[in-house]
Amino acid sequence: MSPQLFSPGVQHTLELVGIFVFAISGALLAVRKNFDVFGMAVLAEVTALGGGLLRDVVIGAVPPVAFTDLGYFLTPLAATVLVFFLHPQVERIQTAVNVFDAAGLGLFCVGGTLKAYEYGLGLTASATLGMATAVGGGVLRDMLANEVPSLLRWDRDLYAVPAIVGSAMAAVFIKLDALTPATLGVAVMVAFVLRLLAMRFHWRAPRAWHRRSTVKEVATEDVLV
Amino acid sequence: MSPQLFSPGVQHTLELVGIFVFAISGALLAVRKNFDVFGMAVLAEVTALGGGLLRDVVIGAVPPVAFTDLGYFLTPLAATVLVFFLHPQVERIQTAVNVFDAAGLGLFCVGGTLKAYEYGLGLTASATLGMATAVGGGVLRDMLANEVPSLLRWDRDLYAVPAIVGSAMAAVFIKLDALTPATLGVAVMVAFVLRLLAMRFHWRAPRAWHRRSTVKEVATEDVLV
Amino acid sequence: MSPQLFSPGVQHTLELVGIFVFAISGALLAVRKNFDVFGMAVLAEVTALGGGLLRDVVIGAVPPVAFTDLGYFLTPLAATVLVFFLHPQVERIQTAVNVFDAAGLGLFCVGGTLKAYEYGLGLTASATLGMATAVGGGVLRDMLANEVPSLLRWDRDLYAVPAIVGSAMAAVFIKLDALTPATLGVAVMVAFVLRLLAMRFHWRAPRAWHRRSTVKEVATEDVLV
Incomplete structure (x- = not known):
């Protein structure tokens, strides 16, 4: 269903690895939420599967691949x-899980961009959906668990930005007619390495200017309807 | 639109009864949330209508039946x-409401499975969507009300498992080419009775192993990004 | 893509203004949530874009206009x-923002109703989707921010009712075969003015009868599964 970055077998295996580690992050949050x-x-x-599901519903690729690939x-x-029986051990190898998660992020943002483009979306929309493919599952996970999505919180290391960079690179390669396994591999690697660096050096995105000075006024104000 | 388990008139009436009691559970939660x-x-x-809406969007049955059947x-x-004027009385007959809710659960998990199969999905995907048809509305209800979904909480009586069993039975009957009103009625009844038993005996699903021993470490750890 | 109420250029400009102020309410909530x-x-x-996205997915207008119009x-x-650099100033002109938001509400409920009808839905379903177009984005905003949706809270000024009235008027005009820029403009204006009046006089919708007397019993009861 989804575009070929590498040989079909290799790509499918990589995707299943990405799905596996994304799923582990979901199962671990479920354990913490009791x-x-x-x-x-x-x-x-x-x-x-949530990110890909969103993308497929939006581009009209129904039934989504999540329901057609067993x-x-x-x-x-x-x-x-795995998490049910061994979650303390899985928690302990959190770093390894995070590295795989970063790999999944890179893979899905590029793959999602290509698939959206295949279904006729423009380059900006394709890159946006590529990013949404990579981060959407995590947002749905946090919404279901009744938590503020990690993705939106300022006190988390950058997660969306590496995905945006990877998606944008894929879109640029499409634009330049330079879509080869090598260029796509570069886009995946850049997103992957950026996410690793963000975790290693705790890179964060800025919040709105002058936030501090307005805390009091915010506390007494109603939320916009 | 949806497959016939019984005579059309009987089935439509049953579906409206299921929709009615599902709606009551939504309206009652709204009262409790003020x-x-x-x-x-x-x-x-x-x-x-949320569960059927999700199913219809995923299988490409648009516009969804929720928007075509007045x-x-x-x-x-x-x-x-009803709940607006009489909610204390409705709360008082909670047991009766729960029995009808269980009937709706049985009906929708089997009906959802058949409809998904009709739209070309595989047996596993059809059973999954059948289950989602039955439980999806309740999950959306809890998400809208900013609550942890009942469905996911360990301290609630089994709700999804009866739906899974009913959906799986419907899928097996399709596989065996044994799709008759009688077999489908059996699948509905099994889901219905399982849910009643789960409420009566407070059946619950297990949580991850060794949870207790890791509570402290969980409390001090960050949630996975 | 969407039906013409006014001349194409005017309508597109109005829609972008509506989108802009809806977006400001989202960005401001994000600042408040840190x-x-x-x-x-x-x-x-x-x-x-969330409300229109929901509508387009439901009526099968994929890819949604949110992804085709840059x-x-x-x-x-x-x-x-704007909010990033100047949010204290934007907070200070809250009243102006609210007036534009009311204009967006009127525009989107009528436009959404027409688009749904164009895609073959019935009048009731079209009006419902028109209302959902206007209020859906705000609900998704609150769900993402892990807040109880403003739309559902009894202590907020009426927001959905003006949208329902505007959508219903558009549906009635369709029914009467009286769809002209003038009649549609009236529907938009009625929704707009109703929302302004609701804010000015703090109109609110009633809660269920006898709520007060049952508070104690509610506090000790479980939420329906």
């Missing part, structure tokens, strides 16, 4: 079983 | 009016 | 930049 095993499976599936559906269940 | 009458109507509509749209409004 | 600049952009985009996508980013 959900039962079924809640773990739901959160794992949503985290792993491997996509079963992989999060495998992650759920 | 929403106004409009919030009650929104929560009633979303609870009653009875589907008006029934939750009737439930809203 | 999100970073990226979270501001996400909340601005979702608030401004102006729709860039306008919320401009609003984000």
